[in-house]
Amino acid sequence: MTESPIREPLVTGKKSYAQVTDDVLKPIVSAPSKEWWFAFLISATVMMVGLGCMTYTVFTGIGTWGLNKTVGWAFDITNFVFWVGIGHAGTLISAILLLFRQGWRQSINRAAEAMTIFAVICAAIFPGLHMGRPWLAFWVLPLPNTHGPLWVNFNSPLLWDVFAISTYFSVSLIFWYTGLIPDLGLVRDKVTNPIQKKIYSILSFGWTGSARAWHRFEITSLVLAGLATPLVLSVHTIVSFDFATSVIPGWHTTIFPPYFVAGAIFSGFGMVLTLMIITREVLDLKNYITDGHMDAMCKIVIATGSMVGLAYTTEFFIAWYSGSIYERFTFINRAFGPYWWAYWAMFTCNVFSPQIMWIKSIRSNMKLVFIISLLVNVGMWFERYVIIVTSLHRDFLPSSWQMYYPTWVEWGTMIGVFGIFFTLFLLFARLLPVIAIAEVKSIMKVSSDEAKEKNTHSYASGELNVNVAHSPDNQKF
Amino acid sequence: MGEQHHIEGNIQEKYSLDDQTKKYILGFIGGGLLLVIIGIVLAMVGGHDAGHGHGEHHGGLHTAVWLRQLFSNLLINTYFFAGIAILAVFFLAVKTVSNAGWYVVIKRVPEAISEYLPVGLILLGIVLLGGLFSHSLYLWSDEEALKADHHYHVIKEKLGYLNTGFFVGRMLLIFILWIVFQRMFMKHSIEQDNPATVMSSFNASFKTGAIFLFVFAITMSMAAWDWFMSIVPAWFSTMFGVYIFASSWVSFLAMATLIVLYLKRKGYMGYVNENHIHDLGKFVFAFSIFWTYIWFCEYLLIWYANIPEETFYFYNILHSPLYSTIFVGKFLINFILPFFVLMTRDAKRNMKTLAIVCSCVLFGHWLDLYIAVFPGTLTHEGIFGPMEIGMFLMFFGIFGYFVLNKLGQRNLVPEHHPYLEESLHHHVF
Numbered sequence: 001m002t003e004s005p006i007r008e009p010l011v012t013g014k015k016s017y018a019q020v021t022d023d024v025l026k027p028i029v030s031a032p033s034k035e036w037w038f039a040f041l042i043s044a045t046v047m048m049v050g051l052g053c054m055t056y057t058v059f060t061g062i063g064t065w066g067l068n069k070t071v072g073w074a075f076d077i078t079n080f081v082f083w084v085g086i087g088h089a090g091t092l093i094s095a096i097l098l099l100f101r102q103g104w105r106q107s108i109n110r111a112a113e114a115m116t117i118f119a120v121i122c123a124a125i126f127p128g129l130h131m132g133r134p135w136l137a138f139w140v141l142p143l144p145n146t147h148g149p150l151w152v153n154f155n156s157p158l159l160w161d162v163f164a165i166s167t168y169f170s171v172s173l174i175f176w177y178t179g180l181i182p183d184l185g186l187v188r189d190k191v192t193n194p195i196q197k198k199i200y201s202i203l204s205f206g207w208t209g210s211a212r213a214w215h216r217f218e219i220t221s222l223v224l225a226g227l228a229t230p231l232v233l234s235v236h237t238i239v240s241f242d243f244a245t246s247v248i249p250g251w252h253t254t255i256f257p258p259y260f261v262a263g264a265i266f267s268g269f270g271m272v273l274t275l276m277i278i279t280r281e282v283l284d285l286k287n288y289i290t291d292g293h294m295d296a297m298c299k300i301v302i303a304t305g306s307m308v309g310l311a312y313t314t315e316f317f318i319a320w321y322s323g324s325i326y327e328r329f330t331f332i333n334r335a336f337g338p339y340w341w342a343y344w345a346m347f348t349c350n351v352f353s354p355q356i357m358w359i360k361s362i363r364s365n366m367k368l369v370f371i372i373s374l375l376v377n378v379g380m381w382f383e384r385y386v387i388i389v390t391s392l393h394r395d396f397l398p399s400s401w402q403m404y405y406p407t408w409v410e411w412g413t414m415i416g417v418f419g420i421f422f423t424l425f426l427l428f429a430r431l432l433p434v435i436a437i438a439e440v441k442s443i444m445k446v447s448s449d450e451a452k453e454k455n456t457h458s459y460a461s462g463e464l465n466v467n468v469a470h471s472p473d474n475q476k477f
Numbered sequence: 478m479g480e481q482h483h484i485e486g487n488i489q490e491k492y493s494l495d496d497q498t499k500k501y502i503l504g505f506i507g508g509g510l511l512l513v514i515i516g517i518v519l520a521m522v523g524g525h526d527a528g529h530g531h532g533e534h535h536g537g538l539h540t541a542v543w544l545r546q547l548f549s550n551l552l553i554n555t556y557f558f559a560g561i562a563i564l565a566v567f568f569l570a571v572k573t574v575s576n577a578g579w580y581v582v583i584k585r586v587p588e589a590i591s592e593y594l595p596v597g598l599i600l601l602g603i604v605l606l607g608g609l610f611s612h613s614l615y616l617w618s619d620e621e622a623l624k625a626d627h628h629y630h631v632i633k634e635k636l637g638y639l640n641t642g643f644f645v646g647r648m649l650l651i652f653i654l655w656i657v658f659q660r661m662f663m664k665h666s667i668e669q670d671n672p673a674t675v676m677s678s679f680n681a682s683f684k685t686g687a688i689f690l691f692v693f694a695i696t697m698s699m700a701a702w703d704w705f706m707s708i709v710p711a712w713f714s715t716m717f718g719v720y721i722f723a724s725s726w727v728s729f730l731a732m733a734t735l736i737v738l739y740l741k742r743k744g745y746m747g748y749v750n751e752n753h754i755h756d757l758g759k760f761v762f763a764f765s766i767f768w769t770y771i772w773f774c775e776y777l778l779i780w781y782a783n784i785p786e787e788t789f790y791f792y793n794i795l796h797s798p799l800y801s802t803i804f805v806g807k808f809l810i811n812f813i814l815p816f817f818v819l820m821t822r823d824a825k826r827n828m829k830t831l832a833i834v835c836s837c838v839l840f841g842h843w844l845d846l847y848i849a850v851f852p853g854t855l856t857h858e859g860i861f862g863p864m865e866i867g868m869f870l871m872f873f874g875i876f877g878y879f880v881l882n883k884l885g886q887r888n889l890v891p892e893h894h895p896y897l898e899e900s901l902h903h904h905v906f
Contacts, residue, residue, distance in 0.1 A: 004898060004899050099759075100575075233770060237774065241777075241778070244778050245777075245778060247782050252778070252784070253715045254715050254716035254775045254778045255714075255715035255716045255719065257716075258770075306694065310695065318714075318715045321638060323631040323711075323713075
């Protein structure tokens with residue numbers, strides 16, 4: 001590994017290995033702050049509201065929702081797609097960016113993967129609830145049963161969703177947990193309370209840190225990364241199939257699979273930005289999640305936001321170009337019909353708002369980036385709402401045209417799920433290392449500010465080939 | 478891997494076109510031309526278009542079959558190589574914007590490929606205009622044939638977009654934008670050969686790259702709709718722009734890899750080691766899967782929904798023995814072959830394996846364009862004979878000559894590039 005001195009350092013503050021461990025483990029070994037308790041209590045309260053609404057739904061039935069015969073699903077599926085989309089950034093960062101050798105992924109992958117897992121849990125709640133009888137949820141699996149020749153419909157993309165998302169969840173969880181093992185070993189050695197020590201010891205599977213353990217760890221990680229890569233594409237592709245295989249104008253369009261994947265990455269990075277801006281500030285991790293990291297993420301948001309914009313425009317153009325009156329009507333209705341505000345909210349938040357980040361000074365202003373990241377989240381929620389509700393509410397038969405109005409139960413469930421998400425994330429930030437310590441240490445010899453300075457020095461004195469990266473003490477890496 | 482990388486080869490070398498290569502190129506052009514002439518004669522004397530005329534119930538273009546066949550071939554080949562050239566600019570833009578370092582030692586190859594762009598676009602422009610005015614490519618350009626077509630009621634809805642004036646205007650706009658950005662990248666490249674301007678130009682190139690990617694996304698979609706999708710004017714698919722992009726992108730990657738392998742075979746580029754080759758192999762492998770993903774999603778969604786407005790496009794392909802064979806064949810060449818052969822690390826590092834796979838994939842993506850053009854222009858009279866092979870060989874020769882000639886004009890390695898050291902020491906774990 002040789003790294004050009006003009007690349008920005010990925011770890012700043014001239015940290016030693018011990019300091020890295022201390023910095024990242026600080027929230028785990030110290031008592032939670034007042035701010036943490038405050039945030040936790042609010043999230044937990046919101047979560048309880050959501051759980052209440054869900055309980056009410058299950059006991060009363062989904063008649064408590066605002067669905068009608070024309071709009072057969074709305075808030076539930078919107079929220080489902082929204083959360084599955086959020087869950088994409090983690091795997092993208094850990095698998096795809098790994099393949100593209102993006103070193104900056106190393107200090108954000110842990111948190112992004114955790115976010116992925118929580119987001120998929122949040123997503124799974126909605127189809128579960130919409131079943132009406134969630135205790136029969138196992139019927140979605142192709143199990144031999146006592147109903148005679150009754151099987152799940154293998155032709156249905158909804159069933160493919162079951163396979164894709166459960167695989168995605170399992171692989172993401174195992175991948176995330178495997179990555180945690182060496183760091184859990186570190187936590188175990190760091191905590192002093194014997195009960196805590198015991199718990200972290202069990203969680204770390206008795207990690208020894210021997211060469212053999214590292215060897216196995218690395219092979220497992222590599223295999224899991226390979227498995228995770230196609231999953232990034234497959235999950236949202238199949239979610240898009242839920243709509244695109246139909247014959248509904250506004251749903252049936254061939255660009256849906258890559259457009260949904262781009263949108264998912266876009267929304268995932270929106271959420272990663274939101275969480276990371278707070279995390280690095282509150283946990284004092286700016287030397288690891290540097291401004292350079294934020295800048296790179298902003299650029300990904302611009303790129304994916306533009307891809308989404310291209311897809312919106314393509315859809316709109318082709319709807320006209322198709323010459324089909326149904327296609328044309330659907331899109332005119334989207335932009336200028338009764339849900340015009342949702343369409344333009346989507347367009348403004350997703351396409352226009354990231355574009356101002358082309359300006360460097362805006363990318364480095366964390367307050368503005370935070371606002372844009374929130375706008376991206378809002379915009380991507382509206383995108384799903386627009387696709388789902390506006391395509392359904394005025395269908396082929398004008399006599400059955402209807403508006404959709406969510407009820408308080410639906411609002412409560414939606415907001416409550418945000419509570420679940422943030423509660424889980426806050427617990428994660430307290431109990432587990434939010435940065436992959438071992439991985440960050442592995443790049444410090446090449447990419448830290450200290451290494452850069454040495455490197456620049458040798459660069460300047462003409463010793464081009466004998467920089468730190470080639471010194472014998474770096475053999476392990 | 479702690480030991481020193483020994484860098485082989487001479488980073489100040491210059492390539493020159495040798496006689497053997499020249500002979501090959503002349504052979505391609507000459508042999509290709511001969512085959513094209515044979516093809517034209519066969520098409521003219523063959524009673525193929527005897528029964529074809531105004532009363533044909535299939536609809537479609539009325540122009541003589543041989544002329545349509547000739548223009549179809551010209552369109553495929555002029556675009557195929559111009560597409561490779563514009564995707565070379567895309568490659569340079571992506572590498573610049575993403576701050577990549579590994580590719581610096583092979584940077585001259587995409588640069589040389591991109592230098593074909595102005596030539597390629599002029600040829601493409603002539604073919605598009607010729608096809609337009611001789612009514613041999615686009616049904617919508619021929620009022621009489623269009624009115625007789627059974628899709629007329631749909632197509633007439635889109636004549637606000639599909640008309641000669643607007644089409645030519647868009648074409649010129651796309652050409653100008655592409656050439657301007659190609660020149661800008663070359664300007665950056667020349668500035669980066671000068672130690673005094675290298676850093677300022679390097680920093681400025683980020684902006685050029687980012688703006689180009691933005692412009693490219695729009696122009697590439699438009700190019701795909703205009704030049705290929707409108708060949709079957711009744712049909713539409715939102716994925717089509719992405720599909721043509723994916724096809725040209727893999728063609729470019731395969732072509733660039735082949736040129737690097739050719740240079741190594743000729744004894745140049747000693748400093749390009751198996752790690753660089755491995756990365757090129759990974760690109761071909763990964764984007765072959767990407768192409769398949771795009772192709773499969775488009776096909777699956779249209780097949781699944783089974784709406785007549787869309788399905789007829791694939792129905793016509795699959796119900797022709799020739800087209801369906803090529804349709805399935807290109808799937809085997811473009812997906813099954815690279816997927817299974819390039820799966821292992823060793824295969825991607827083996828130059829012979831990689832050269833064979835890249836040659837096949839290059840041809841496979843040429844077949845993409847065949848399927849995008851022939852079923853629309855020649856409908857049930859499709860043919861695959863000497864003209865098709867000859868035209869490809871001829872343009873391959875022309876393209877090869879231009880690119881290798883450009884390659885010889887500058888040093889093979891950008892000596893002052895800030896990431897050169899990284900690239901020379903590139904190592905894949």
